Amino acid sequence: MxxxxxxxxxxxxxxxxxGYRGATLDQIAAEAGxxxxxxxxxxxxxxxxxxxxxxxxxxxxxxxxxxxxxDGDPKSEILDYVQRKLDMARDLPRESxxxxxxxxxxxxxxxxxxxxxxxxxxxxxxxxxxxxAKAGKIADINPQHLIFSIWATTQHYADFEAQVSVLVGxxxxxxxxxxxxxxxxxxxxxxxxx
Amino acid sequence: MxxxxxxxxxxxxxxxxxGYRGATLDQIAAEAGxxxxxxxxxxxxxxxxxxxxxxxxxxxxxxxxxxxxxDGDPKSEILDYVQRKLDMARDLPRESxxxxxxxxxxxxxxxxxxxxxxxxxxxxxxxxxxxxAKAGKIADINPQHLIFSIWATTQHYADFEAQVSVLVGxxxxxxxxxxxxxxxxxxxxxxxxx
DNA sequence: AAAAATTTTTACCATTTGGTAAATCCACGA
DNA sequence: TCGTGGATTTACCAAATGGTAAAAATTTTT
Numbered sequence: 001m002x003x004x005x006x007x008x009x010x011x012x013x014x015x016x017x018x019g020y021r022g023a024t025l026d027q028i029a030a031e032a033g034x035x036x037x038x039x040x041x042x043x044x045x046x047x048x049x050x051x052x053x054x055x056x057x058x059x060x061x062x063x064x065x066x067x068x069x070x071d072g073d074p075k076s077e078i079l080d081y082v083q084r085k086l087d088m089a090r091d092l093p094r095e096s097x098x099x100x101x102x103x104x105x106x107x108x109x110x111x112x113x114x115x116x117x118x119x120x121x122x123x124x125x126x127x128x129x130x131x132x133a134k135a136g137k138i139a140d141i142n143p144q145h146l147i148f149s150i151w152a153t154t155q156h157y158a159d160f161e162a163q164v165s166v167l168v169g170x171x172x173x174x175x176x177x178x179x180x181x182x183x184x185x186x187x188x189x190x191x192x193x194x
Numbered sequence: 195m196x197x198x199x200x201x202x203x204x205x206x207x208x209x210x211x212x213g214y215r216g217a218t219l220d221q222i223a224a225e226a227g228x229x230x231x232x233x234x235x236x237x238x239x240x241x242x243x244x245x246x247x248x249x250x251x252x253x254x255x256x257x258x259x260x261x262x263x264x265d266g267d268p269k270s271e272i273l274d275y276v277q278r279k280l281d282m283a284r285d286l287p288r289e290s291x292x293x294x295x296x297x298x299x300x301x302x303x304x305x306x307x308x309x310x311x312x313x314x315x316x317x318x319x320x321x322x323x324x325x326x327a328k329a330g331k332i333a334d335i336n337p338q339h340l341i342f343s344i345w346a347t348t349q350h351y352a353d354f355e356a357q358v359s360v361l362v363g364x365x366x367x368x369x370x371x372x373x374x375x376x377x378x379x380x381x382x383x384x385x386x387x388x
Numbered sequence: 389a390a391a392a393a394t395t396t397t398t399a400c401c402a403t404t405t406g407g408t409a410a411a412t413c414c415a416c417g418a
Numbered sequence: 419t420c421g422t423g424g425a426t427t428t429a430c431c432a433a434a435t436g437g438t439a440a441a442a443a444t445t446t447t448t
Contacts, residue, residue: 003425017299017300018215018299019213019215019216019295019298019299020213020216021212021213021215021216022213022214022215022216022299024404024405024406025405025406025407026404026405026406034426035426035427035428036405036406036407037407037408037409037426037427037428038425038426038427040406040407040408041424041425041426045406045407046405046406046407097298100294100298100353100354101213101295101298103353103354103356103357104213104291104294104295104298104353104354104356105211105212105213105216105356106211106356107356107357107360111356111360114356114357114360114361115360118357118360118361119360119361122361139382141375141378141379142371142374142375144361144362145371145372145375145376146375148347148350148351148354148358148372149347149350149375149376149379151350151354152346152347152349152350152354153342153343153346153347155346156342156343156345156346157342159294159297159298160294160297160298160342160345160346162297162298162299162300162301162305162308163297163301163308163312164342166301166305166308166309166312166313167308167312167313167316167338168338177336177339178339178342180336181335181336181339181340181343182339182343184335184383185335185343185379185383188333188382188383188385189378189379189382189383191382197395218434218435218436219435219436219437220434220435220436228396229396229397229398230435230436230437231396231397231398231437231438231439232395232396232397234436234437234438235394235395235396236395239436239437240435240436240437
């Protein structure tokens, strides 16, 4: 069904902008160009739409981290991961904000999936990074907090866009500037000293 | 009036947890132990309560950056700023989330104050940092994005606490670990090479 | 103690919102 | 052409929600 996708796209607009409770079915319906009951023909209810979006998002969201390859060159693997996350913040800002809003409110709907999907992947990749550190291929940093820092800095550009745009204006190559900055920062972070 | 503070504290709980639209006056009233009309005796409406919170928060929020001293030692000034922001995320997580929620939704209510209060301060401190960089006292980094990175990484621990706690568990000295990590990261970032 | 001012409660109200029932429309095969 | 099944709309509804009017209670002032 094509209308399902239309509805999900409209819902993504509305949910990412107003949050779960702030979004109304009427808004979503208007955005989708459909009537409210027609939307409820395709989805059981508001919560199911939201949950569907979050579920689909989960895969996309984890993908860049999945690609982090234990057998690749440590430093460029991490820097490439940073780049992928930053690109994603640029290309999928609505998704980023939807996710941020959910976590901000205590992950009431996606909490279980953080345990079942995110955590195992996170632990696995932390182990990979810890291995690199132990082998002396990168600096001896805390893998968990390194990943947090990558998430925080990259998603910041999508989630806090309203603030960023006030402070730096509408720079056409803001993305490249940010990319360069993060490359520099995490590059230095990973360099083995001495 | 003492009740004003009670109401604002209750509202901070509710708004930070559910967002503006997700919060109801009934919830705030229950949390404050007052009746709904009684709350509307002290505040003109829901929006005014929210706006009052954001206004008061603005000062607190900008304070750590105000303290960044152009005449101090560059590196320790910045590292101390990171520490102050991180401490604030620990001590005032509700405020951090309230602010994050507002920005996430496009700063519909605090937007003007970002221009009038945050931007001038931001520009001023960017100039200070740029001066340090030009004088060779710290590495030649982009001040704007440095500050963004500091905000993002420190506030991450408050705003995404639901995710962090899933991934690292309930570590009693998680704060110190995070502090150490950020010190390391930004310390390396600022080191003048060669 | 009486009057005045402030605070709190009771009883509402209009609107919004998520959701439903049932009628209607529309393609398409028999 | 008629029927059939999916898609869409019309007309609702009950609950929740932000807010108000006015009375009652309480405190303060005279």
